[in-house]
Amino acid sequence: MQTWDIVIIGGGPIGIACGLEAKKNGLNYLIIEKGPIVNSLFNYPINMQFFSSSEKLEINNIPFISKEAKPKRNEALEYYRRIVTTNQLNIHLFEKVMEVNKHKEAFQITTDKTVYTALNIIVATGFYDLPNxxxxxxxxxxxxxxxxxxxxxxxxxxxxxxxxxxxxxxxxxxxxxxxxxxxxxxxxxxxxxxxxxxxxxxxxxxxxxxxxxxxxxxxxxxxxxxxxxxxxxxxxxxxxxxxxxxLTGYMPNFEFLTKLGIELSKDEKKLPHYDLETMETNVPGIYLAGVICGGMETHKWFIENSRIHAQMIVKAVVRKSTTSTKNQEL
CATH class of the missing domain: 3.50.50.60 (FAD/NAD(P)-binding domain)
Structure with a gap:
């Protein structure tokens, strides 16, 4: 069975950004998305207009050109879809992650289609799945x-x-x-x-x-x-x-996070535990990216201020991999 350097759970804008960064750094990666490309954006209202201007929704410095300063849903779908197809990102669509288990030094990710093995996992699942x-x-x-x-x-x-x-x-x-x-x-x-x-x-x-x-x-x-x-x-x-x-808001899938072993704060915010510099959780090898980092504070993280998570995580993974290789050589 192939072992991936990184498996990214969630194919939204931040999951895509993580895939781009992994590819740029020569890592063997896979994005798993339970629906279509940017599933959460696809499920937005048809006429929805973003609060952010188009340049703040850009990932990997790829220009986002829109008719108005603040793009609409259909323009965002076009933008992120073209990024995935043009860059030939390795993404599996309409595949749901069911379970994650640690096996020796790697993770086993079981989906509704197959099983994958990965050294690292990035959870970028957002918060649009579960309504309040x-x-x-x-x-x-x-x-x-x-x-x-x-x-x-x-x-x-x-x-x-x-x-x-x-x-x-x-x-x-x-x-x-x-x-x-x-x-x-x-x-x-x-x-x-x-x-x-x-x-x-x-x-x-x-x-x-x-x-x-x-x-x-x-x-x-x-x-x-x-x-x-x-x-x-x-x-x-x-x-x-x-x-x-x-339309009373939505929340992250806290049950999934706790099954992964990720610690949540005991208060009503349910903030997941992660390192502010690397985005690594209390479970070594599992990282968080995007709006899911805010727990119930769903207005804390957006595409525009969480794009940087991709670089932070991949940098940490590369550094860890390099250190591990040097230790093995010694």
Whole structure:
């Protein structure tokens, strides 16, 4: 069985950056992605626009040219896909990692297709896989979704959007403009301050004029087939409803991290343990890259400030490999 220098779990922008860096340094690497190239970006809303400008989304100094300063989802898909294909990166798509075990000096990575052996592992799985659930009756009804794709689907429907961040605000505005009757349900006193600065005034104005009905300091108590029950400062309220978009954020797969043996902080942040200079975790040979490093602080790391992780990790792996070779020679 072939032994890889590095197996990268996750084929998003940072996983791709790690693959590029490994290839540049002559390492034998493999990227494993459970879906298509940049799976998480593929699952973003169709009309989604990034907060970051295109140059801050570039990896390996490969220019990212977009029509506007802040690119949209389709432009990002094109950019990262071309990087993968042009550079002929070694990536296995639609393959899910099921288990990782340490065997002597190497790791055995079992997927739903085969088994790989690697000296080092980079976990770059992001945080878009697991939604923060409401944990209320009716959340599993077919009308409820934790992901939002296309506003056309909700035209002429009564739609409840739960959340106050970028994903919820974008969905509320787009669905409203496609003819949906939108109700925004926010746990706090206002729309989130992290909402894109050019979008926040839009949602505030739509609420103020009554185009979008908003309930602040309110929570969902129950979701029924044709209504939704919410708790407001004025008491419980029943709202007619066809669809619910529960866009309350997402979290990393902490279960997977703990199965790898990676230590997490005991507080609600669940910060994974790793070396700030090498990105190596408490498990020798396992590294973290990208937004997963922030635990529940999902607003801490982005593509633009975690691109450097690829260089840091590969540098550490090369240094460790060189030291090991010298020791063997001695």
């Amino acid at each position: 659930r409401l944990n209320v009756p009716g959340e599993d009804l077919p009308k409820v979704s934790h992901y939002y794709k296309d506003p056309h689907f909700y035209a002429s429907q009564k739609v409840a959007v739960i959340g106050a961040s970028n994903s919820a605000v974008d969905a509320a505005l787009e669905c409203y403009r496609k003819g949906a009757e939108v109700t925004l349900i926010v746990r706090g006193p206002e729309v989130g301050q992290r909402v894109k600065y050019w979008v926040r005034p839009d949602i505030v104005n739509r609420i103020d004029e009554g185009s979008i009905k908003a309930y602040f300091n309110s929570t969902v108590k129950e979701i029924r087939q044709h209504e939704i029950i919410i708790e407001t400062p004025k008491g419980s309220l029943s709202i007619e409803n066809d669809f619910v978009l529960a």
